[in-house]
Amino acid sequence: MTHKGTNVRTIAETxxxxxxxxxxxxxxxxxxxxxxxxSSVAIAAISADSRTLEAQMEKVVFDILNSTSKFAxxxxxxVHPTVLARSRSLLWWVTxxxxxxxxxxxxxxxxxxxGTYQAGLEDIEWYRVPAATGRPHMxxxxxxxxxxxxxxxxxxxxLEISGEFYGxxxxxxxxxxxxxxxxxxxxxxxxxxxxxxxxxLVAISLDPQFATGSRLKSxxxxxxxxxxxxxxxxxxxxxx
Amino acid sequence: xxxxxxxxxxxxxxxxxxxxxALVSRIRQRLEDAIATGVLAPGDRLPGExxxxxxxxxxxxxxxxxxxxxxxxxxxxxxxxxxxxSFVAVDxxxxxxxxxxxxxxxxxxxxxxxxxxxxTIADGVLRxxxxxxxxxxxxxxxxxxIRADPTDGAAARSVQGGLDLRLAGESQSVRLVHEQIxxxxxxxxxxxxxxxxxxxxxSIFALNRTMLDEMISGHTDAAITARGEAVTISLRWLLxxxxxxxxxxxxxxx
Numbered sequence: 001m002t003h004k005g006t007n008v009r010t011i012a013e014t015x016x017x018x019x020x021x022x023x024x025x026x027x028x029x030x031x032x033x034x035x036x037x038x039s040s041v042a043i044a045a046i047s048a049d050s051r052t053l054e055a056q057m058e059k060v061v062f063d064i065l066n067s068t069s070k071f072a073x074x075x076x077x078x079v080h081p082t083v084l085a086r087s088r089s090l091l092w093w094v095t096x097x098x099x100x101x102x103x104x105x106x107x108x109x110x111x112x113x114x115g116t117y118q119a120g121l122e123d124i125e126w127y128r129v130p131a132a133t134g135r136p137h138m139x140x141x142x143x144x145x146x147x148x149x150x151x152x153x154x155x156x157x158x159l160e161i162s163g164e165f166y167g168x169x170x171x172x173x174x175x176x177x178x179x180x181x182x183x184x185x186x187x188x189x190x191x192x193x194x195x196x197x198x199x200x201l202v203a204i205s206l207d208p209q210f211a212t213g214s215r216l217k218s219x220x221x222x223x224x225x226x227x228x229x230x231x232x233x234x235x236x237x238x239x240x
Numbered sequence: 241x242x243x244x245x246x247x248x249x250x251x252x253x254x255x256x257x258x259x260x261x262a263l264v265s266r267i268r269q270r271l272e273d274a275i276a277t278g279v280l281a282p283g284d285r286l287p288g289e290x291x292x293x294x295x296x297x298x299x300x301x302x303x304x305x306x307x308x309x310x311x312x313x314x315x316x317x318x319x320x321x322x323x324x325x326s327f328v329a330v331d332x333x334x335x336x337x338x339x340x341x342x343x344x345x346x347x348x349x350x351x352x353x354x355x356x357x358x359x360t361i362a363d364g365v366l367r368x369x370x371x372x373x374x375x376x377x378x379x380x381x382x383x384x385x386i387r388a389d390p391t392d393g394a395a396a397r398s399v400q401g402g403l404d405l406r407l408a409g410e411s412q413s414v415r416l417v418h419e420q421i422x423x424x425x426x427x428x429x430x431x432x433x434x435x436x437x438x439x440x441x442x443s444i445f446a447l448n449r450t451m452l453d454e455m456i457s458g459h460t461d462a463a464i465t466a467r468g469e470a471v472t473i474s475l476r477w478l479l480x481x482x483x484x485x486x487x488x489x490x491x492x493x494x
Contacts, residue, residue, distance in 0.1 A: 123383055
């Protein structure tokens with residue numbers, strides 16, 4: 001991933017920066033392995049021509065969502081004929097935390113007012129990009145109307161069986177879950193520090209003029225030193 | 241005793257009735273409009289009562305009352321047992337008659353006011369997308385829209401509604417999305433009545449494409465103008481349908 005703009009200078013590595021990296025990496029750490037777990041169950045069930053795909057997905061997702069408070073939702077999405085023959089396209093569950101008790105809810109595209117009009121899941125970024133690139137993708141932050149009505153990141157990977165694309169597996173994490181942990185650490189770095197997603201999308205900004213979810217232009221990025229957080233698609237920006 | 245510090249009209253509004261009666265007629269109206277405009281087609285099955293209560297966020301009693309009214313006016317019929325539920329009873333002629341009645345009942349002022357509000361939200365959505373720098377995201381929205389090829393008014397209204405809702409979503413504002421959903425439920429089906437006419441459909445959809453193209457190129461003002469033109473064209477059609485409907489009523493009452 002390359003940053004926009006010329007003269008990209010990285011921020012000096014300081015103890016504050018290292019702490020920030022550690023927290024972000026820890027927050028991010030469970031993502032690949034968790035999605036891998038969801039993928040393998042999905043791939044095994046689909047390959048075995050199993051009619052229990054939905055039940056198996058529900059079981060593994062319930063377990064995942066109940067095991068940690070970090071994930072807001074998880075599941076798979078597929079519009080492959082083989083899957084559609086036995087199941088719905090959207091096998092995704094979201095957490096509803098009430099009284100400290102986690103209650104996964106099935107996400108039914110029809111039940112969400114926005115979903116009623118979805119012309120095709122294939123156009124949505126978190127489906128479209130892994131389908132095209134064959135690689136994992138982080139979408140957002142964007143307001144997840146189908147899930148939490150909050151800003152969230154959706155991490156998805158392509159589901160591949162014998163080289164054929166079947167759909168995606170993924171999880172959702174709220175921006176809030178990260179914000180709570182790193183806001184003060186960002187402040188130690190700079191009172192106007194920004195956490196960026198995919199080089200130019202604002203995830204968390206200490207500078208109030210930039211809203212979460214807005215996109216910065218190259219000219220605006222020129223004023224910042226940027227550092228990629230290793231192993232993630234997140235960068236830290238500090239004014240020069 | 242009057243409280244001179246507070247505006248009495250504002251205070252009165254706080255204590256306006258919330259009653260279940262109001263909810264029942266709003267639910268009836270929404271379902272009737274959907275049936276009248278073909279969004280719910282003859283033979284379509286409604287979600288179950290419990291699901292409806294959950295989605296509308298009202299009590300089961302309220303839902304049952306609303307459905308009861310719709311059965312009594314022959315808009316719905318129910319089937320018991322497996323594969324049972326509530327189904328849309330009307331045929332398309334009945335639906336058209338319903339629609340005429342609904343339109344005739346609205347005053348000119350009400351219709352124009354609803355259109356004004358619809359436009360305001362649409363403009364707000366477009367400006368917010370632009371302020372957030374998210375114009376690029378509309379490429380995917382454009383792709384979906386261009387692929388749609390509705391062959392009748394009901395299908396076209398579904399595409400239009402989907403577009404407007406999707407745009408609201410792209411603004412990343414939960415409030416704007418809820419406002420869009422609300423105005424769409426109250427007025428969307430009526431506003432886009434003009435999509436029944438094939439020529440009008442072409443003009444309006446061309447304006448939608450222009451709106452999207454202009455947004456993607458960063459010309460928000462031009463996009464808003466295109467959206468405004470589409471609403472105006474549809475509004476004119478709605479108002480002229482209303483004149484026709486009222487004339488029919490006068491003739492029938494002679």
